[in-house]
Amino acid sequence: MRYPEFQFLSSQASQVEQSCHVFGIFEKHDTTPDTSHLTSVPFYHEIIAPLIKESRFTGKQGTTATANLLHSIGKVMLIGLGKQEVIDQETIRQAAATVYRTAVQLHTPSVVVDFIGLLTDENHLKAFAEGILLSAYVDERFKSKKDTTTTYLKKVYLLNAKADDQVIQLAQKITTGANLARDLVNAPANYVTPSMLAQTATDIAQRHGLELTILEKEDCQRLGMGAYLSVTQGSSQPPKFIHLSYKPKSINNQSDFKKIALIGKGVTFDSGGLNLKTGSAQIELMKFDMGGAAAMLGAAEAIGAIKPNKEIHFIIAATENMINGSATKPGDVVTASNGKTIEIDNTDAEGRLTLADALVYAEKLGVDAIVDLATLTGAIMVALGTRIAGLFSTDSKLVNSLMTASPRTGEKIWQMPLEASYLQSMDSIIADMRNTGNKKGGGSITAALFLKQFIQKTAWAHLDIAGTVWTDKPWSYHNAGATGFGVRLLVDWVLNS
Template sequence: MQFRCLPQDLGNAIASWEGDGLVVGLFAEAKALGHQATTHQALVQRFGPELLERLEQRRFKAKPGASICIERLGAKPQTLILVGLGNEDQWDLDRLRQAGAAGAKAAVAAGVGQLGLALPTGEIPAEAAGQAMAEAVRLSLFQDQRFKSESEAPNLPSEVCLLGLGGDLKEINRALEAVDAICSGVELARELVAAPPNVATPQHLADTASQIAQDFGLQYQVLERADCQALGMGAFLGVTQGSDLPPKFIHLTYRPQGGSSRRVALVGKGLTFDSGGYNLKTAGSQIEMMKFDMGGSGAVLGAARAIGQLQPEGVEVHFIVASCENMVSGGAMHPGDILTASNGKTIEINNTDAEGRLTLADALVYACKLDLDAVVDLATLTGACLIALGEEIAGLWSSSDGLAAALLGAGDSSGEPLWRMPLRPSYKQGLKSSIADMKNTGPRPGGSITAALFLQDFVSPNLPWAHLDIAGTAWSDKGRGMDPAGATGFGVRTLVHWVCQGAAT
């Protein structure tokens, strides 16, 4: 699927487009002002006044994401798709993505080969609007059919033309050039997270990282169990005890050709399956879905693939994944065990199902030895974050106001909303242990906060650090916007945007 921009105003683009299909956005207000007047005039001029009568007949209210498809046999365009934009005063980048996704899905259903996308940009810069629309089209049409015996490849448009974008055509095309890398990273993350646990094993994650390194010139290193033992990674290795599959501690490094002025690390939780251990997940706890517990590592490897292709200047990036399974066996970690992490801190295990933070603890200690300017970790860490923020917003905890602001901005620009949560020191009382330095879980209230406070103990005190809890956003049962049902790849776009903007802190 190729994307290009045609430098026409919206009205002329609607009036002259001769491809197979045309998507036009309509606001909900019945007023003849601004874009609406231009769009209505162009539609009436091209398709006749009976088009508006048809919309009235079919009670099209132009609600956000709604669409109507009109076939015109023997004419060009053969397919006209009208997409609802909602109220004009609520128009923003997220609504633009939603409209692009809705139009693309309707176009594929109609078998459109060459698609014109005529959506308003309002106050959105043209290059940001173009990139957002292109990403929305590609990602909304993603289908994972790897594990079906009889799969049908979707009949995707061969070309998508973005119509009516003003601004500098050179800058728009530059933004469009990044779409393939970013979407490929998101798609990789989706495939990793969606793959069953007998496929997406720790070895598979290591092999994926190795392939990224080969394809894009990154440095690759994997630490085996003995290497982790030599580094004293008792927290990570404690989680691995119950599995027959060997753990893999993965470290990819991207170094820009012209040297770097900043060094950052992205750390992803890599539990390829989480049974809960001896605190076994029961019916209703979605144990069958625990393949998605490596959503953080999927995002980190997806970001590595995208950054390797984009080759941003001035930033050295380390991608770190401590990957393993959390299983039940005669050798598995017990409730009541005490583990010693690689920074010497001792941890009383009061819940074997709070294992992700144990793997991240040693991964963060490892990262902090790399002389970094910032470290960001991502994890499907707590059900408490899902309860607090739902399925569309990820939680953000950070020791640095500057880093938090940069990540919030990257999330907003990328369509991956984040909400900053408190790191209240008094909540650490809930992690106190009478026989070790800390417990691995606190009380149920504020569970996502105590989890973040636990991780903070394994980060160097003066190093800007942020933790993203993506438990609610890494998976969508029904699909939303440009995310299909299943794995979303959440976090890739935010990380790539942050790194490509210089990894500000």
């Protein structure tokens, strides 16, 4: 897939006269469009005003009106931006997605975009570029016949915008990371194995000069990672514990979080183990159970290209959760690398076991903050649906910084409670704890409380992304399939926290 190129214009240039001319329009409080900024457009009275009237266009957010005028100026597209006072980066990003998808419908390879001067703000410009680039993502890797009939958008000419190529390049670096995560989650589990994740990390390290350590099974045994290794026992695929590090030459900023560890759940296929997934558990979609790992690698790709003034460690305990004669059995007791013993109550609560040893490993690095992303529980989908991830943490500074990053990226998170009394539901008669609770309800909370037992004092946050990593239907700048959730949130947080 060739992504669109961006070019800045100082005026309506003759060389793009046959493009599609795109105008962003606000909605007034009386639900009529605000066209005051368009009256100086040469073809306003002849084309735009009649189009608004005939289509009953109001400027409501997400609405469009189009006209095909190839005999004169080309095509015209009106994009509703909604009320001016509520415009933010996500509004711009979604409007860009509407521009892209409508341009494809109109079979136009180029557009000239005038968004009422909104793109003179560099944050809005970045969001617009992200919306175009995320919308342009297409995955045809596993199809025998490629689409040769669609006219994809190739050129985006920006009028009345801040002419800043560095902002566009930043958006390109971030969306490259997000689209890498989409590639990884979309791919089938016979393609994305633990070894393939390790190879992807190797490629990123070589591309951007990052440090890489890959621990093999024997290395993990020496470190006492019994929780993680218990999940690997039923698979013929060798486990790979991946540690990718970005280290700047010096760190001299005033951030609270100068040295960060990011951990992603990397279960490349989750059968449920001996507690086999059946019925509505959607075993056929369990290739996406490495969505957290995909987000880590996507973030590493972006961070490696951007090179911020912070030290970032990306950690993935990669494995499959499969069944053979050696698979962990319900009732088995395993020992994590911090010495805690765990009774395996349910082999389908495997992600927290891999994360447990990854958290212990990360804290030993002496970082200022640890954030893990995991498709951890179906319970979070019951609570928050498919467009909001659950945030669990007891560190207010970390929570506030993540919550501040969320609206800038449009990747929504919601803080959930860490009710300490729920930990009792994981009491075990024979071990320190069980890996699941024995009471109904609160499954995402007890999972987060389990993880908390493997953090001693470092600021830590857990993001349960089980609902947000995948979409069955396209919406906004997401095609059906993997969303790449978490990459843009993490990168924004790293850059601005």
